[in-house]
Amino acid sequence: MSDPEANKAVAHRYMKALIDGDIATIEGLQHPDVKWWILGFGDMDRATFVGAVASGLMTAEKREAEITGLTAEGDRVAVECHAKMTFADGKVYANQYHNLLVIRDGLIVEGREYMDTRASAAAFG
Numbered sequence: 001m002s003d004p005e006a007n008k009a010v011a012h013r014y015m016k017a018l019i020d021g022d023i024a025t026i027e028g029l030q031h032p033d034v035k036w037w038i039l040g041f042g043d044m045d046r047a048t049f050v051g052a053v054a055s056g057l058m059t060a061e062k063r064e065a066e067i068t069g070l071t072a073e074g075d076r077v078a079v080e081c082h083a084k085m086t087f088a089d090g091k092v093y094a095n096q097y098h099n100l101l102v103i104r105d106g107l108i109v110e111g112r113e114y115m116d117t118r119a120s121a122a123a124f125g
Contacts, residue, residue, distance in 0.1 A: 004072035007103040011070065011077040014101070014108065019065045019083075023054050031107040038113045040120065049111075060085035060093075077101045093123035 010029060017025035027050055036044040044052065062085065069080035079101065084094040095115045102110035 002075040002104065004074065004077075006106070007075060007077050007101075008070055008072045010103050010106055010108070011072070011079050011099075011101050012067070015065060015067055015079060015081065015099075018053070019063050021060075021063060023050065026050065026053060029108055031104070031109045034108055034110065036111045036113070039115060040117045056085070059087060061088050062086040075102050075104050077103060091123065093119070095119045095123075 013025065014029050016022075017029070027046075030046055030050075032046065034046045034049075036046070036049040038044065038049075038052075041052075063083070064085075065081050065083040067079060067081045069078065071078045077100070079097075079099040081097050081099075082094070083097060084092060086092050096119075098114045100112045100114075101108050
């Protein structure tokens with residue numbers, strides 16, 4: 001049986017790693033066969049997901065996020081947050097996210113990310 005509190009701790013560590021740009025922790029919290037799905041992008045394997053995250057996070061000069069909701073039941077954790085990235089050219093990308101993470105044995109085995117696609121398109125074209 002999954003421990004919802006332990007799974008919430010994994011989800012919180014994952015979100016903190018995103019904010020910190022800590023790619024090693026992001027990779028370390030994922031099962032080798034993790035499956036990702038992102039609204040507007042579709043299915044991604046681990047390498048594609050990590051590459052996409054790294055390219056977006058590493059180019060931002062400042063990253064901020066506020067977790068506004070964290071709910072767990074069994075192996076599923078729902079994370080709601082507001083995030084903002086500021087880039088060297090002064091561009092600011094702000095969006096609201098909902099992540100559904102499936103966590104087993106302390107690792108993310110599946111992730112689904114939902115966001116305002118209009119905000120994303122306006123920032124990144």
